[in-house]
């Protein structure tokens with residue numbers, strides 16, 4: 001099998017390593033790493049073993065076909081200006097692995113067609129109302145948002161926890177919307193992030209996604225309006241709400257107490273003084289960082305859970321899936337909200353066991 005230079009770059013970026021750091025780790029000259037990545041020379045087998053060890057990928061990762069790179073210009077990162085190029089590359093490299101997995105699943109399962117309207121230039125509040133109406137959500141609190149996104153054809157994956165500097169990001173490729181979510185936050189914040197990314201997909205749908213502060217504010221505004229629709233919040237007797245009322249209402253909308261407080265101020269249900277006072281008090285109570293009165297259970301993917309269950313019934317375990325996309329089971333887990341069971345003894349390494357059928361036997365429902 002031939003060594004694929006682009007796969008080395010992908011694995012290195014995924015780990016957030018510079019060529020220098022990787023060179024040091026495997027004790028070769030950094031320039032040699034660059035030569036390998038440029039395809040000017042091939043690593044020896046012992047080098048490949050060392051690369052595999054340090055980068056945490058099986059050796060087959062380096063001989064797999066070119067990965068589909070996530071286009072950076074099509075991605076909205078909330079804190080792009082604060083990110084280093086390495087953090088950004090690591091996040092998009094993680095996206096490339098999620099894409100690989102998505103393609104693998106697509107070849108075996110028929111998932112809902114994308115139904116995310118593109119409403120470029122709309123006022124975010126209006127856009128949120130349009131999406132709610134189109135998806136039949138009425139004015140009620142949004143149920144499990146990840147499930148709702150998936151039902152409308154959005155592919156949702158988790159962002160590997162080692163890319164903590166990124167909250168979430170989204171992109172479209174071949175018309176299919178993707179949302180990648182950080183799992184290191186409270187359930188409320190994960191929901192808000194998902195709604196924020198939906199805002200980008202709806203409002204910023206051109207080839208070049210706007211990266212500025214304005215686009216970020218629009219996505220925030222969309223998320224607030226989507227999760228806490230204007231007329232329903234206005235009708236919910238929260239005028240001059242005190243802390244107790246806010247804490248009760250935030251359970252109802254399944255949002256962070258702070259997010260609800262901002263929304264109330266935005267809808268003029270709190271005076272400026274009332275808003276500031278609520279922020280200070282919530283902050284003292286610990287609501288800036290978390291939800292001390294009890295956070296909701298974080299939402300995860302329903303599609304992935306169903307896919308894994310269905311595959312499992314056909315004798316295809318997570319290790320087989322990981323092997324097919326040339327990553328370790330641990331790496332796979334990071335992209336799928338940890339939904340695959342932990343590897344147990346005898347369930348890792350080696351080739352496919354006799355009871356695992358060849359994966360191509362699995363499919364067949366694609367139309």
Ligand SMILES: [Zn+2]
Nearest residue numbers: 076077078219
């Ligand atoms: Zn954003």
